[in-house]
Amino acid sequence: MRVLRTTSTGTSRLHLPTRSMGIAVVCLPAGTQPTALAAQATATLAARGLATHGVLPHFDTRTRRTSKLLDRWNGLTSGGPIVLLDLHRMRTRAVAGAAAEWLLWQQVVAGTRPAQPFWAFTDRHAADPHRYPLATAQGDYLSQPRVLAMAAHNAIPGQPVPLPTSALEAFQAGYGTYVNLAWLVAVPGDGLAPQPGGWLTTRSQRLADLLDYLTAANAHLAQLPRDAHLVAVASPA
Template identity: 35%
Template sequence: MSAVNGTPLTRHGSRVPAVPARPARPTAMPAPAAPSARAQATASRPPVTPAPTIETMVICLPDDLPAQALTSHQLATHFGVTGTVTALYWAVPRLRLWQRRQLIGARKGHPTLCAGGPLRLLDLPGLRQAAAVGAGIRYQIWQQVVHGTRPATPWPVFHSRHLTDPDRYPYQRASEEFHAQPRVQAMRLHATATPGPGQPSIGELEMYQAGQVAYQHYRAGSAVVGDAMLTADGRHLAPASDALGYRVTYLEQALAHLDTVGPQQRLLAVSL
């Protein structure tokens, strides 16, 4: 067989050797565009954590502080806190008259509401149980309200993005994108149709999305330690932001602190 056998035919009918195709030259990829100085600054900027919302603070009172100083206008003098004494706690059942005098801002009714007093006279277990029951009912309502909607991104994420780069992501845009989520819209519509206390709040969206049991634990802990705590030795306990992870960390710290104090430790609830 000749060396040209098996080669393609020309238009004249003769056989010619096939010429191997030359490999194409690799095309140089265009160099990626260098990011702008503003984009580089944004990428290297650490995320900004939004400040937490503190509505109720629990103060562990020093033993030597007289009861006469436990008034709203004395809070700034003794604790550097501007607020008003608020009824947060329940007194223990079958409270005696001489014990009632040890409570702070005691009110009539059953259970007896008060702003604080010695730990041994406060019904913290009962208060936590009642808060958990109420949270369970609220969660069931929330579950019906948001049925069929996808999980939503909580507000602290949008707020942090705005604080990190307010020029490129203004507050108005952050607010609009948060409220445009179908799950948030469903909660807002429910609040509009059924106004009043006890309704699911979009401020607790992340807590609801953690599940019913988690939400009940969260509300039960918050019922007795509020949003921040000032210990008797001057330590300030508070969440780093409104994000659930930071809130849970605060609850762990505050509840653990209450477990270390004696039954004579006085608590005072303040609305900021």
């Protein structure tokens, strides 16, 4: 499961979790023409003050009605009417991947103590930046044995299943929580632009805030008519 993206903090191998936008899902009304999906999704995000880097294949689909879809590629599409998107398969596949990922994580961190997530250190820095500089916060976070175990696993060249430290709190919440998060994040991604307006995303890296966002995003998706459109757009931080 990839809940939040990670960006480098200047080290060659270790990565600290920081918020960044990756996949933004835009909800568009049923009457939208397939040829206008990309432009309208980009305009929707621009109206909310969000930059974009074009559409990207995110949704599973098994339909042959390619004229109704946006950029169908290898079983994936960048968007189209919900009725032609296989959201169930997306969630099922995400859960299966997360289950295997969590079991691997459990092996990698075996014998280590629970670690504090990165936001706990940045909160301490924010409370007293002079006595607790950001560099110290970063060092204290990275020096925790459990984080070191994950970083050592990720440092292996060509690692097929990296374990993002940004998901530390979710990993530690247990198997059930981790796979449920994978189900919840599979469709809406990092941010959702509902209809008729607004913007949903997590307020912070805290697991509780992430769950608040995913609960609201999936509730909105569940009430959309089947002929409404979803479009996935790449959006930077």
